[in-house]
Amino acid sequence: MPPKSTTSPRQVTILDIARAAEVSKSTVSLVLQGSDLIRTETADRVRQAALKLGYVYNRQAAELRRGTSNRIGVVINDLLNPFFAEVLVGIERKLVDAGYVVFMAHTNESVSRQQTVLTAMREQGAAGIAICPALGTDATMVKTVESWGIPLVVMIRSLEEGTYDFAGSDNESGVRLATEHLIVNGHRRIGFVGGETGIVLDQRLQGYKAALKAASIEFDEKLVFLSRPNREGGHKATSALLDALPKIAAAVCYNDLTAFGALSALGERGIHAGDGFALMGFDNVLAAAHSNPPLSTVDVSPSELGEHAAALLLARIQQPDLAAQRFLGKPRLVLRQSA
Amino acid sequence: MPPKSTTSPRQVTILDIARAAEVSKSTVSLVLQGSDLIRTETADRVRQAALKLGYVYNRQAAELRRGTSNRIGVVINDLLNPFFAEVLVGIERKLVDAGYVVFMAHTNESVSRQQTVLTAMREQGAAGIAICPALGTDATMVKTVESWGIPLVVMIRSLEEGTYDFAGSDNESGVRLATEHLIVNGHRRIGFVGGETGIVLDQRLQGYKAALKAASIEFDEKLVFLSRPNREGGHKATSALLDALPKIAAAVCYNDLTAFGALSALGERGIHAGDGFALMGFDNVLAAAHSNPPLSTVDVSPSELGEHAAALLLARIQQPDLAAQRFLGKPRLVLRQSA
DNA sequence: CTGAAAGCGCTTACAG
């Protein structure tokens, strides 16, 4: 049962304006829409009246009549990961600049909550939806939303199959870059730290293996230590890595967050990354520039990813039958102190 | 000019259901609302039809008729600061659990953008608004929103005067706690790092001074190094502090973010906080538990602050003429490695 | 227990 809360007591409507300006409400509507069908003089009178009466446009009513919407839903899987917060900042900025208003929902990786919020956004008449799917999201989610007739863009985590608009980064080549950097610097035993499950992990692991292979280093499963993709996970995984392989001196992390956890674990043992231990992150969140030590990582421009997602969605709203687009950001190595 | 995007082609309405189920649309509306005025048998027939036709409730239309809204706006000043991201997570969770849908807008500390999004939320018929005011927000903002008849709760940063619902933390006593901890550990020359302007800074500085005074330590303006309240700012301010006062060995930071920057700056000079230098943060964001080293700080439970704000807002929506409420979270020292 | 009617605030052909 949805909550029921009354809005403002008694609204001023275009009818009130019409009476005050002594015109019909059609005329009022027209001038409010900036139509040039109305004589300037009349239009001015109407605007005066609107102002004086404290009129506020009821977009709901207009949209009901028109069958339009200027609301876009964006659903985020993990807002506590600064990477996704940055993506959100980017997409929100672009969307509101384009005149939309954004419904935001945080799923916290729960697919059932995701289902709930998606349904709510549908009922609210969202003109489009951008989503970072929760872990374990079924590929049918895309078809479902599309069957609702709502333009959709999926971000960051691609789903199994199907064609749909997508904005994310090239995980494989990104991690490959990071791993190669370590290899170039003479490392041959390189740990992989963090990440739990999902396509993004698969892709990043793939990049790690590819770099190894290109350098004729055999992939060793014992060097990969998975964990929740957050600081705590990175801390645990790194501790485990260090316990198991005391002589290891290099690792690439699933993402910056796990790398921060790694930095913390390293620090506990008196190891300063960049000096005896080489550590690479992935994402280049803002925090990476001022961690201790500053993190070498691969930049995927999180907020720009969000902006690209917005652009894709906006394009599809404009032209519903456009071919599916796929934007894959090009990762770029950024070297700081940790490696 | 707002964008115009048509929603789904041809909607299934209650009239279609009515025809299919051979009842009137009033009856359909009633069963959809779960009224017990309708015979079970009829209700079932209606629900069957709705299902078969793929009906989706048009909340917009219903709300227009009823004059209600289940949308709440939340506007955030700085989403790139994990503190506010955590606040957002808390308030969003509570609000959607209560059956609302949230409009989110990021002002990035711009009061003009804040004005824009506030207006948009009004037009969208927000049932309530929660806001972390952008720096420099005029106290009249509260009156404006209230004059719109929209329930409002302000979060984190209180405004000059006026009575309004507020949820934030006790900045003064929090920083006082942090400073006292340093004093108890024998420090007498304690730097204050970070923060730029605004009431929150005033309050925190006040706490710092109060602790000093209670210990008969004279406040020394030369020990405060202000900066943007982010990592970079903390890094700069700390570097400046270290340059100016090479022998300083303790500092309390404006917030965790500046403390992280400080950790980074300290690290650059080979100083490990907690060992020769005592550093305190403020907020206890998630990241504080796994920084390098883990940060001693004062916990204000960011996400709970968000939840409290939601509770206040929900209460006011229920009872518009409630007396203004003010929730001040009690800060709690959490000691880790940095001090 | 159910239906006919009015109305929420707007827009949009259609006349004139």
Added chain:
DNA sequence: CTGAAAGCGCTTACAG
């Protein structure tokens, strides 16, 4: 250039 009328999809008295 402006007005009268219908209608977007729903809810809510009011009858019966």
